[in-house]
Amino acid sequence: MKLCITAQGPTLDAAVDPRFGRAATFVLFDTATQEWHAVDNAPDLQAAAGAGVQSAQNVANAGAEVVLTGHCGPKAFRALSAAGIQVVTGVEGTVAEAARRYMAGDLDPTDAPDVEGHWAQA
């Protein structure tokens, strides 16, 4: 299973970034091989609007199957769902801890966005 964990930096020790669309970094972690790499999300961090949608596209293109993050808004959730990507919200701690908890079966995907859009009703 390929995880995408929103992170405040490009390491396994980095804290989980509570934001999905404007996360600093995406850490892509393969649960089968334990291999990982980081993808810079700076362009979306700067986006005026639509950061969540753009981030969802990036995550889909990276081949992730599950997103572990703090919060996910309605537009990003809709886009991730369309791409068949599961979303786990409310994740805290470090990237490594998040990956471990997911593999231990501690984290369940959500079936709805957990926060409202920033400036428009979806």
Place this chain on the structure above:
Amino acid sequence: MIIAIASGKGGTGKTTVAVNLAVALERPVRLLDCDVEEPNAHVFLAPGGDACESVGVPVPVVDEARCTACGACAEICQYNAIVSLKTKPLVFPELCHGCGGCALVCPEGAVTEEAHEVGVIETGRAGPVAFVQGRLNVGEPMSPPLIRAVKRHVRPDAINLLDCPPGTACPMIAAVRGADVVLLVTEPTPFGLHDLGLAVETVRLLGLPLGVVVNRVGVGDDRVHRYCRAEGVPVLMEIPDDRRIAEAYSRGELAIDAVPALGPAFVRLFEAVAERLGAQPAGEP
């Protein structure tokens, strides 16, 4: 003639200046409320008439039967309003700027556009004041398309007063662009001064003539006046800090009715503007 009444800071008196100027002139004028996120000039004018037109921006509609999920539409979109995740595209109308790029690049002709209503324009009349206002639908984040639609009701041969949105961002620029003169309403406070500076810079970048109206003179200090002198920005009117004006405003009444001396003062403001425009070709700073 198009006079845009704007300000950096909100709540400085744009609407007060716009509605009182419109009525004080006692001749046919057009008042266009371009503050479409919260239009309130109508409160003071109580215009009769209820003509209403819908304003929409074109947003994409995807014919899924023809779509091959090639992703060209998503690639061209700069606002993430249409995304393709190796599936049929998803459309987010509230992010769409209506450029039509997605429909142009779709090789299958699967993307067409249909109007998505962002707001309405209401027109009416209060005596000699022809009134037009835009009202943005709740939840719509982008006001410039509606502001531009309101401005299509400008009549170049008439006196057009534009009550503009506050700030110096896209809505304000959409409103003041193309005006013959911009009146910046401010107040002699630190916030008033700070945001006046931003507004002056913005209007100068747009290359529009400008003048300042200082409202609530008597509060704060003289830094706004000093700034205007140093920058060579003319102060065309000063409105005193007078409790009667605030009380009238809170009741939805005109300041020129509460303080009769203000009527001639607004007429002089208009004359000062007209004089400056006569001395200066329109469109030049």
